[in-house]
Amino acid sequence: MASRMVPKVNSKQGGSPCQEKQVVLLSPLGRMEIWGCDKGVHEIKLPKASLLPRGAEPPGACEACEACEELPEPLRQCAAWLRAYFCEPASTGSLPLPALHHPLLRTDSFTRQVLWTLLNDVKFGEAVSYKQLADLAGNGRAARAVGGAMRSNPIPIIIPCHRVIRSSGDSGSYGGGQLMKEWLLRHERLHKEKLAQGGGRSPAPAHGHGSSA
CATH class of the missing domain: 1.10.10.10 (Winged helix-like DNA-binding domain superfamily/Winged helix DNA-binding domain)
Structure with missing residues (x-):
């Protein structure tokens, strides 16, 4: 399990800068970074390169980031949705998608x-x-x-x-x-x-x- 928050002023947003935070998801594809603020998710960074061999069957388990009360709600929702996507895809239809703020x-x-x-x-x-x-x-x-x-x-x-x-x-x-x-x-x-x-x-x-x- 892994999670961390990295405050970061995002100058790309225009107007009042967003106070960005980051949460890490350890997925079957590797380490994914989710960036966002209280208003929504800004960006999902995929692993730099997939190490999966061609033709490999998708693994059946993944490690989600630990829940953290201090994380903005959109980041917690995003991490929960992605974990369901990898581990229990049928459940994604009942989960809210996070607000998006890019x-x-x-x-x-x-x-x-x-x-x-x-x-x-x-x-x-x-x-x-x-x-x-x-x-x-x-x-x-x-x-x-x-x-x-x-x-x-x-x-x-x-x-x-x-x-x-x-x-x-x-x-x-x-x-x-x-x-x-x-x-x-x-x-x-x-x-x-x-x-x-x-x-x-x-x-x-x-x-x-x-x-x-």
Whole structure:
């Protein structure tokens, strides 16, 4: 188990600076850092490189950060949601998503539209092409811009850019590396199949979250 808080003034926010804190999640993929403030999650930093061998089965356990009363509520919610995603995916549908407070998600732009569309419309165990996501976001000719939005996604996994693949079916690039992307897609596919065999429902995001302005 591991947790720590690192106060940090975030000059990128504009206006009154946020007092950032950090919590560490020890996931099956490695050490993940969650940064945020009282208003919402700013960023999720994936491990620098996936050490998973190609074709490896997803492990069935993970270590979540210890609960800490001093952590902002969005960080505690984010850590709880990610732990459920890795360990008990079927339970994520009953958990609230944390508020998100990165400037990119609060600025009116096509990138923001793409990221929110991905979060709300592409469910657990599904995959879409860049062109399909561009269509969903309202501009079918902007597939290249969708690729740019995926590269700038500050909150991976929760905003599931790993579910966006090439039209050929190839997984394509990913900030955490191709092996990590393939691991995430396989993790979701296997759990979705298990739910289908057991008669359960695939987990879907809870929509009670919001972007703090």
